[in-house]
Amino acid sequence: MTSNKSQQALSDALWDQVLHAVNDHAWSEAEGLLWRILQLVPQASCTIWDTLGYTLLMQGDYKTCEQVLRPWSEAPERTFWLNHKLADALRGQSQYEEAAKFYQISLLEGSTSSLTYRNLLQVLYELNHDTATEQLNHWANTVGSNQTAWQGASEAAVLVPGLGLAHWPWEQSHDDGE
Numbered sequence: 757m758t759s760n761k762s763q764q765a766l767s768d769a770l771w772d773q774v775l776h777a778v779n780d781h782a783w784s785e786a787e788g789l790l791w792r793i794l795q796l797v798p799q800a801s802c803t804i805w806d807t808l809g810y811t812l813l814m815q816g817d818y819k820t821c822e823q824v825l826r827p828w829s830e831a832p833e834r835t836f837w838l839n840h841k842l843a844d845a846l847r848g849q850s851q852y853e854e855a856a857k858f859y860q861i862s863l864l865e866g867s868t869s870s871l872t873y874r875n876l877l878q879v880l881y882e883l884n885h886d887t888a889t890e891q892l893n894h895w896a897n898t899v900g901s902n903q904t905a906w907q908g909a910s911e912a913a914v915l916v917p918g919l920g921l922a923h924w925p926w927e928q929s930h931d932d933g934e
Contacts, residue, residue: 761912763796764797766795766796767796767797770789770793770796771791772802773789774786774790774807777789778807778810778811781816782815783811783815784811784815785810786807786811786813787808790804790808790811791808792816792905794808795826799890799911800835802834802838803833804830805824805825805827805828805833806825806828806835806838806841808826809821809825809838809841809842809845810841811839812824812845813820813845813848816848818844818845818846818848818849819830819845819849820847821841821842821844821845821848822845822849822894824843825842825845826842829842829858829861830878834865836862836863836865836866836867836868836869836872837860837862837867837869839861839862839865840858840859840862840867840869840871840872840875842857842858842876843856843857843858843859843861843862843875843876843879846858847875847878847879847906850881852879852880852883852889854878854881855875855879856876856879856880859872859875859876860876860878861874868904869908870904870908870911871906871907871908872908873895873903873904873905873908873909873912874906874907874908874909874911874912874915875908875912876891876892876908877891877892877908877909877912877916877921878912878915878916879922881912881916881920883915885918885920886891888916888921889920889921889924890910892909892921892924893922895909909921909924
């Protein structure tokens with residue numbers, strides 16, 4: 757029993773260090789600490805795995821990030837951020853269709869981030885420009901005045917090549933037959 761208590765105390769101390777490393781953007785350090793926690797507590801919580809995925813994502817290790825997060829994509833205790841990060845990892849591997857699916861899941865799970873809307877539009881635009889426009893039309897009919905969605909759409913319009921997404925709001929305001 758003492759061994760379990762001392763392992764938990766060490767794990768808690770390591771978690772505090774992880775939080776400091778993440779705060780300092782010391783991704784490699786945080787990753788190493790998280791792997792150590794997983795050695796001590798193999799049945800660690802979704803939060804540990806989610807944070808590990810984040811550190812890997814921030815280092816551009818998209819494949820390992822995907823491997824770490826995918827098993828947790830349906831865990832009841834996850835937040836919308838987990839599937840958003842999984843989508844980011846897939847996007848980093850140019851797996852745009854699957855990335856779009858996980859951004860959409862993140863939105864269905866209650867994403868409150870304009871980044872989710874922005875990134876979804878960007879991957880849809882990579883797949884097919886018309887699909888991104890169709891998504892905007894769908895949001896216009898379903899999300900109404902959701903400022904987060906429209907902020908994400910504005911950010912995407914600036915980031916994708918061409919003017920297709922940038923022209924969309926103008927076309928909507930001039931779609932009265934004139």
